[in-house]
Amino acid sequence: MSTLIAYATKHGCTEKCAKKVANKLPDAVELKNLKNKMDVNITKYEAVIIAGSIHTGQIQKEIKNFCKDNQDILKQKKIGLYICCMDEGEKAEKQFENAFPEELRKVAIAKGLFGGEFNFDKMNFVERFLVKRIAKVKESVSKIKEENIDKFVEKF
């Protein structure tokens, strides 16, 4: 089975998780960063995993557009959806719901909240300020939930 992971990332965490998922899946997996503005022909894949990260409450617009533009064809495939974010529990679930259209959430066979990372080396001045002020975090931290990646891969 051929699988596509279509993702968007700001500081690399979603991409890191995409590589982890790809390494754990038994079949061939192609990774495409939707920020690279390429045309992605999804007809050739049997399965598609769509992934992005949450910044000030929102997933990347490239992910929103990809879901909207390909919704009908995506619904005919095996679908997985995950986000990277630092909020947990109900807040993370709400962000997930807001990130992907209901039509796709309903048919997805695997859904994941993979946690996230604050990477100060990759943040700009404004991002550093926001993270320090709002999240009250002052240095880089990784909270990737490996167990959630494993559960996601198992379901997929």
Ligand SMILES: Cc1cc2nc3c(=O)[nH]c(=O)nc-3n(C[C@H](O)[C@H](O)[C@H](O)COP(=O)(O)O)c2cc1C
């Ligand atoms: C400026 C900024 C705003 C963020 N806003 C949120 C947020 O609203 N909710 C949340 O759960 N995580 C938030 N995060 C945490 C990111 O989702 C986390 O850093 C994630 O791992 C980023 O993934 P990426 O490197 O693939 O973009 C924010 C991070 C930054 C730097």
